[in-house]
Amino acid sequence: xxxxxxxxxxxxxxxxxxxxxxxxxxxxxxxxxxxxxxxxxxxxxxxxxxxxxxxxxxxxxxxxxxxxx
Amino acid sequence: xxxxxxxxxxxxxxxxxxxxxxxxxxxxxxxxxxxxxxxxxxxxxxxxxxxxxxxxxxxxxxxxxxxxxxxxxxxxxxxxxxxxxxxxxxxxxxxxxxxxxxxxxxxxxxxxxxxxxxxxxxxxxxxxxxxxxxxxxxxxxxxxxxxxxxxxxxxxxxxxxxxxxxxxxxxxxxxxxxxxxxxxxxxxxxxxxxxxxxxxxxxxxxxxxxxxxxxxxxxxxxxxxxxxxxxxxxxxxxxxxxxxxxxxxxxxxxxxxxxxxxxxxxxxxxxxx
Numbered sequence: 001x002x003x004x005x006x007x008x009x010x011x012x013x014x015x016x017x018x019x020x021x022x023x024x025x026x027x028x029x030x031x032x033x034x035x036x037x038x039x040x041x042x043x044x045x046x047x048x049x050x051x052x053x054x055x056x057x058x059x060x061x062x063x064x065x066x067x068x069x
Numbered sequence: 070x071x072x073x074x075x076x077x078x079x080x081x082x083x084x085x086x087x088x089x090x091x092x093x094x095x096x097x098x099x100x101x102x103x104x105x106x107x108x109x110x111x112x113x114x115x116x117x118x119x120x121x122x123x124x125x126x127x128x129x130x131x132x133x134x135x136x137x138x139x140x141x142x143x144x145x146x147x148x149x150x151x152x153x154x155x156x157x158x159x160x161x162x163x164x165x166x167x168x169x170x171x172x173x174x175x176x177x178x179x180x181x182x183x184x185x186x187x188x189x190x191x192x193x194x195x196x197x198x199x200x201x202x203x204x205x206x207x208x209x210x211x212x213x214x215x216x217x218x219x220x221x222x223x224x225x226x227x228x229x230x231x232x233x234x235x236x237x238x239x240x241x242x243x244x245x246x247x248x249x250x251x252x253x254x255x256x257x258x259x260x261x262x263x264x265x266x267x268x269x270x271x272x273x274x275x276x277x278x279x280x281x282x283x284x285x286x287x288x289x290x291x292x293x294x295x296x297x298x299x300x301x302x303x304x305x306x307x308x309x310x311x312x313x314x315x316x317x318x319x320x321x322x323x324x325x326x327x328x329x330x331x332x333x334x335x336x337x338x339x340x341x342x
Contacts, residue, residue, distance in 0.1 A: 004144055005115050007132045009097060011149035017091035018122035023102045024084030025113040026129070028136050033083055034113045038105040040080030044087060044097065048073050051093035056075050061087050064074040 014049065072098070080105070084118065099148040100130075104137070112136040115145035165329055168201035168213045169194055172324035200330055204300045212302030213326055216295050219333045223301055224287045225326040289331075301326050 015021070021044060025037035043064075048056065056063045073095070077085065085102075089095070100117050116131040130147050137143045171192035193203040193213070204212040215221065292299055 005132070005135050005137070005146070006151050007115065007117070007130050007135070007145060007147045008151035009100065009117065009130045009147045009149050010119070010128045012096065013119065013128065014094055014096050015089050015119065016094045016122065017089055019089040019127075020086050020118075020120045021089070021097065021100065022084040022086045022118040022120070023100060024116050024118055025104060025106065025109070026116045026131055028112050028114050028133060031129075034106075034109055034111075035082040036106070036108040036110065037083045037113055038080050038108070039083050039085045040078070040103045040105070042077045042085055042087070042102040043100065044075040045099040046073050046075065046095035047098055048071050048093065048095040050095075051090065053071070053073055055090045055093050056073055056095075058088055058090055060079045061075050061077045064076045 016050075099146065101144070101146045104143045104145060106137055106139070106141050106143070109137075109139055109141075111139050113139075115143055117147045164196075165331070166197035166200040166217075167195065167327070167329040168197075169325065169327045170203070170211065170213055197330075201328065204302065212300045213328055215292055215299040215301070215328070217330065217333065218292050218295055220331045221290045221292060222287070222329045222331055223290055223327065225301065225324070226286065227324045301328055 023039050023042050025034045025039070026032065027034055042061075044061075046056070053063055075087065077087070083104075097119070102115070104113075104115050106113055114131050114133065114136055116129055118129050119127045121127050132151075132153060134153055193211070195201040195213075200215065200217045202214045202216065204214045
């Protein structure tokens with residue numbers, strides 16, 4: 001079982017077009033990214049304030065449909 | 070305003086980057102991901118790095134206090150308001166200097182000759198020889214010498230079993246620590262829980278006629294200075310304790326002095342009250 005880790009995000013940060021959210025692994029000593037770490041099952045929970053939901057789909061990132069009505 | 074969830078089930082080498090589409094704005098509320106570090110040769114930190122449209126890093130969400138070991142994996146959640154609780158200092162064993170000396174009669178409380186309470190060096194023990202030493206002198210004069218100022222919890226007790234006529238009840242002046250004798254100057258007995266009247270009679274007036282006498286003393290002593298001698302003894306200094314029992318079969322006499330240094334200074338002694 002993978003160890004659970006909880007990290008704080010900056011609160012109230014609105015991201016606009018061309019911003020990026022990178023999920024990565026960093027070296028504690030240098031801050032460099034460690035490509036040896038494999039990342040999967042990335043989930044972003046967002047409060048969308050502009051644009052349509054369909055536009056959130058980018059490449060392999062898919063919009064998760066809401067519960068069936 | 071609507072919550073949406075974006076998911077990517079594929080895996081890839083770090084970093085996996087989600088570019089916010091041009092016409093979209095959102096408040097990032099939470100991120101979760103699995104990290105497989107089985108190929109990582111050193112410690113690593115799960116992180117979310119947010120960059121602006123100009124390519125500048127706005128924030129790195131990372132907890133340096135929660136590294137994942139080399140070869141380790143983690144599932145990491147990122148959301149606002151996380152406050153890491155301190156792991157706290159590693160508890161360390163209390164190192165309270167103490168010393169104890171037992172009378173040579175030991176705890177068997179059984180002998181058949183007249184006995185006067187004495188102390189023998191073989192029964193002296195301490196965990197800190199810089200604070201306590203065996204008080205020099207022949208056994209009747211021995212006790213615990215104190216070499217450091219501070220607040221001390223001290224206790225001493227005398228127990229006797231007599232078989233036959235009731236033993237005399239020792240008086241407080243015979244057994245005890247007298248300021249000006251073992252302690253001096255501005256040393257202070259800040260709490261004296263002397264219980265000089267305490268004794269119990271196990272069985273008296275029938276056969277066998279066995280009496281148990283017990284005297285117990287507890288005190289907090291503020292030793293301000295160790296210039297000159299500071300010692301815990303029973304009875305007057307350089308005199309053997311006056312308490313003795315007659316020569317009757319099945320009797321015993323036992324004494325013990327115990328000291329424990331609670332603080333290395335006097336300023337805080339009021340905290341004990």
